[in-house]
Amino acid sequence: MEETNKAEEKSLNFIEEIIEEDLKSGKHQSVLTRFPPEPNGYLHIGHAKSICLNFGLAIKYGGSTNLRFDDTNPVTEDTEYVDSIKDDVRWLGFNWKNELYASDYFEQLFGFAQELIKKGLAYVDDSSSEEIAKEKGSPTQPGTRNRFADRSLEENLQLFDEMRAGKYRDGEKVLRAKIDMASPNMHLRDPLLYRIKHAHHHRTGDKWCIYPMYDFAHGQSDALENITHSICTLEFIPHRPLYDWCIEKLALFPSHQYEFARLNLTYTVMSKRKLLQLVNEKYVHGWDDPRMPTITGMRRRGYTSDSIRQFCERIGVAKRDNLIDVSLLEFCVREHLNKIAQRRMVVFDPVKLVLTNYPADQVEMVSSENNPEDPAGGHREIPFTRELYIERDDFMENAPKKYFRLTPGAKVRLKSAYIVECTGAIKDENGIITEIHCEYLPQSKSGADTSGLKPQGTLHWVSCKHAVDSEVRIYDRLFKVEDVGNAEGDFKDHINTDSLHVISKAYAEPALAESTADASYQFIRKGYFCIDKESTAEKMVFNRTVTLKDTWAKDKKK
């Protein structure tokens, strides 16, 4: 009865407050947002925050969201990125209303520029970029306007036409807005509107050799689409006066820009430039390397879109710089995977366990639940035999006080099978343990246990005869320092060179042979895993998504 109240208790972020006011005041009847990536790289978890914000707002207020590619710089952009971006947004679970491109508006943008020229608000400048930079002044020093600013409207119009017609080389001329060379806001000191680039564009081909700058494309694109709330990151705050200036001078739909703080995550980088460097310089094996904070990398690593959306929900939206602890992300993925992951047993670092009182040729099928969190998840059968593999570190000859795994004289439960008691271990000439000997307690079988014993430890195991060889890839953080962005020196100095461990021969229980590409697994006591795209029928390959929370490991460190 009270459920509606409960749902409404969650407080609004500052953008939701603005939207609710706008809706209430009648400024807008509905909400139209946009997600405006530049197709020059792959999307990362920081973009996911923006995607969840833009699409989430539209969903919450019954509006919609356009996907608009900000493709005004043909030199760095490519359809490869367009495709990956669309794929990532869809995978995250969002549907856009229209798929649009800033390049769709090139003709209109050109017209807008002519309009400004006619109003005496723009001029063609022949200066070099060095001269322009010099005349711009500095934040504390006003700039000076050069002699080209006084050209006649006719001359400006003609030169601008000639720029478009290809009469000039790259860099020979630019179109500039005429605003205020003394403004304390550097972006208002006659900003560049158009530059010449004789470059092939991934959509418009060779039709254009002049391209609008971000500031002359973004706001107008928003306005042409009737975007009500144009949401971007903090570094665009100083651009807002220019955004508003263009809309005002051209008398367009009054889209408004709002800025929020971008996501920063511990132990990783979030800049496309740096990520591109990691890829190009082979620190990782591509954009979808599971160590990358890219959407595609996280997806390959086994993160679910649910968990990423949940993460974006929990980090909140505000205007202060932030550095989110990656453990929150890990918490979100564990939370989801715990509910959906099928439990399996896999031994990574095997040592043989022999049950000396168990018949040599006997194969007994034991039943184990697929997911204790999901009663409907069913059970599977696992072969149990005299010779098993267990983890080497689940046995210690001289165990400390609180160690409750195997040690001579101790009893442990073999998961879903029997309680066993350790009777000794065999070593080779180097003192390495080659075999652990135990006796099993026949009356202690799982589900039919009449032993009355309650050993503290439970171990995972795999029958030697039935073990399936597989490869397991263990990932660690990509960087050694929490705040990579603010760490001293080059960011590459802080790369963790030990972020990938390949276990080429792990032993998996037979049920894993039927793994499917999109399934999530929990290898009991090991962590959450998924099938890698390089996995084959002959050699299965698993990625570790995230470890289980391990309070024992933490205790040991102390």
Add this chain to the structure above:
RNA sequence: UGGCCUGUAGUAUAAUGGUAGUACAACUGGUUUUGGUCCAGUUUGUCGAGGUUCGAAUCCUUGCAGGCCAACCA
């Protein structure tokens, strides 16, 4: 040394002049056939200084700290 933005537990984020709350992290304990999950609990906070007010995280003054801005990038 110009302009703009931001300061609430370790990290984020609420409280919109009226009991500083929530999540993650950390730490205790309980349950457990995963040292997982689950449950119960503990620790930790309003950048500083003045002022307004019965009452300030919130308003005012001032100081301090951090971030952003001078690409023919977005």
